[in-house]
Amino acid sequence: MNSCDTPGLMPLAQALETMLAQISVISETEIVMLEQAVGRVSASAIYSPMNVPPAANSSMDGYAVRTKDATPNTVLQLAGKALAGSPYTGEIQPNQAIRITTGGVIPEGADAVIMQENTELNDNEVRILDKVKPGDNIRCAGEDIKQGDRILEAGTLLSAAHIALMASVGIAHLEVVRKAKVAIMATGDELVMPGKPLPTGSIYESNRYALLGKLSIMPVDVIDLGIIKDDPDALRQAFIQADAHADLVISCGGVSVGDADYVKQILDEVGQINLWKVAIKPGKPFAFGKLNHASFCGLPGNPVSSYVTFEKLVLPLLRKVCGAQQAESPYFYAQLTQDVQKRPGRADFQRGVYWLNENGEIMAKALPRQSSGVMSSVTQANCYLILEQDSGDKQAGQRVKIQPFNAMFSH
Numbered sequence: 001m002n003s004c005d006t007p008g009l010m011p012l013a014q015a016l017e018t019m020l021a022q023i024s025v026i027s028e029t030e031i032v033m034l035e036q037a038v039g040r041v042s043a044s045a046i047y048s049p050m051n052v053p054p055a056a057n058s059s060m061d062g063y064a065v066r067t068k069d070a071t072p073n074t075v076l077q078l079a080g081k082a083l084a085g086s087p088y089t090g091e092i093q094p095n096q097a098i099r100i101t102t103g104g105v106i107p108e109g110a111d112a113v114i115m116q117e118n119t120e121l122n123d124n125e126v127r128i129l130d131k132v133k134p135g136d137n138i139r140c141a142g143e144d145i146k147q148g149d150r151i152l153e154a155g156t157l158l159s160a161a162h163i164a165l166m167a168s169v170g171i172a173h174l175e176v177v178r179k180a181k182v183a184i185m186a187t188g189d190e191l192v193m194p195g196k197p198l199p200t201g202s203i204y205e206s207n208r209y210a211l212l213g214k215l216s217i218m219p220v221d222v223i224d225l226g227i228i229k230d231d232p233d234a235l236r237q238a239f240i241q242a243d244a245h246a247d248l249v250i251s252c253g254g255v256s257v258g259d260a261d262y263v264k265q266i267l268d269e270v271g272q273i274n275l276w277k278v279a280i281k282p283g284k285p286f287a288f289g290k291l292n293h294a295s296f297c298g299l300p301g302n303p304v305s306s307y308v309t310f311e312k313l314v315l316p317l318l319r320k321v322c323g324a325q326q327a328e329s330p331y332f333y334a335q336l337t338q339d340v341q342k343r344p345g346r347a348d349f350q351r352g353v354y355w356l357n358e359n360g361e362i363m364a365k366a367l368p369r370q371s372s373g374v375m376s377s378v379t380q381a382n383c384y385l386i387l388e389q390d391s392g393d394k395q396a397g398q399r400v401k402i403q404p405f406n407a408m409f410s411h
């Protein structure tokens with residue numbers, strides 16, 4: 001154990017490594033149409049069957065010319081048209097110009113395209129008004145992709161750009177890893193579904209919605225078991241049912257040491273606990289283990305703890321299950337404008353805001369309420385301030401590591 005480690009708590013990196021070593025990747029694949037492939041994981045590398053563009057073509061509307069004929073003020077004979085989709089079939093002859101549109105295939109013998117704006121057309125004659133040199137406004141064959149180039153890696157979480165790239169080489173179907181089946185449940189007698197009346201002493205269930213939101217952009221079929229009571233029999237039943245259908249089971253709540261915290265007990269009974277308590281704040285009582293078939297993650301009940309442990313511990317695991325390459329969230333350093341309190345012993349993911357000051361420097365501060373029950377700290381933040389496990393308080397003016405939230409999706 002490192003001198004900075006807290007007894008009983010596993011450092012985040014070690015917890016991740018331990019979990020990743022114990023989880024298996026889905027091996028089944030299926031073929032899907034390209035338009036259904038966004039958000040799925042490619043099962044194999046793809047090599048381009050062709051050049052893109054397939055032939056040299058024009059990047060401008062104008063005239064294809066031989067540059068040795070096309071000096072300023074010369075007049076060329078208009079000999080034909082090369083429109084996008086219908087090429088000019090002959091070879092361009094001395095002192096000729098061919099009308100060409102953007103995307104039109106460059107006629108044989110032409111070595112440049114002069115923009116329409118730099119010419120003057122009179123009947124069938126084109127006057128050259130500006131200099132043009134070989135290669136001007138020509139997109140070469142294979143300029144984007146060469147036949148045989150590796151254009152997609154196995155294990156890519158496919159985006160709109162990836163499927164567009166596949167389409168550009170004529171691929172209409174892709175082999176992808178089958179979706180992971182992920183069972184989720186919230187545990188707690190105090191939890192009530194939103195939309196229902198709220199009895200005294202109860203709270204609305206919200207953690208499952210964060211999970212549903214996060215899982216909605218993953219290659220996952222969700223098995224939603226809803227709210228399970230703090231009752232060992234109900235929990236046992238839910239675990240057994242989830243295990244029968246899922247690759248990964250995620251619960252939230254009941255992993256700490258309270259009287260009704262049965263999750264670990266049942267996990268121990270119907271499976272095994274491989275890890276409990278990670279040196280991370282929020283989220284310390286996170287649990288990981290194995291049921292008969294499925295892997296299991298027990299997230300702490302506090303809403304921010306559940307949210308952060310999903311991002312920092314479950315997501316990398318889920319990427320591995322789905323056959324996706326790991327993706328390190330980008331981070332950079334900012335200057336603190338206010339002091340930040342931090343006790344050593346756990347890596348602290350404080351919710352904060354960052355901005356550029358008038359000199360273009362990145363500044364950051366932590367939001368005032370950092371309790372793991374304050375979910376509004378997540379919606380008001382645009383980044384995590386990451387205070388490493390062994391660090392202590394930081395003062396205004398010091399450097400802090402920040403990790404911006406993803407603005408496009410639920411971060």
Ligand SMILES: Nc1nc2c(c(=O)[nH]1)N[C@H]1C(S)=C(S)[C@@H](COP(=O)(O)OP(=O)(O)OC[C@H]3O[C@@H](n4cnc5c(N)ncnc54)[C@H](O)[C@@H]3O)O[C@H]1N2
Nearest residue numbers: 186188205206207208253254255256261284300301302305
């Ligand atoms: N004696 C100790 N008490 C606690 C410790 C500890 O080490 N010793 N750890 C604390 C930490 S840190 C956390 S985090 C919490 C986690 O506890 P549980 O996972 O057992 O969570 P619960 O007790 O079930 O709930 C905690 C809190 O969150 C609310 N909650 C639970 N589920 C949901 C949900 N789906 N949606 C919205 N809110 C939810 C619940 O009502 C509680 O207020 O334990 C500390 N205690």
Ligand code: MOO
Nearest residue numbers: 282283284305372
């Ligand atoms: O780990 Mo708990 O999440 O500090 O509140």
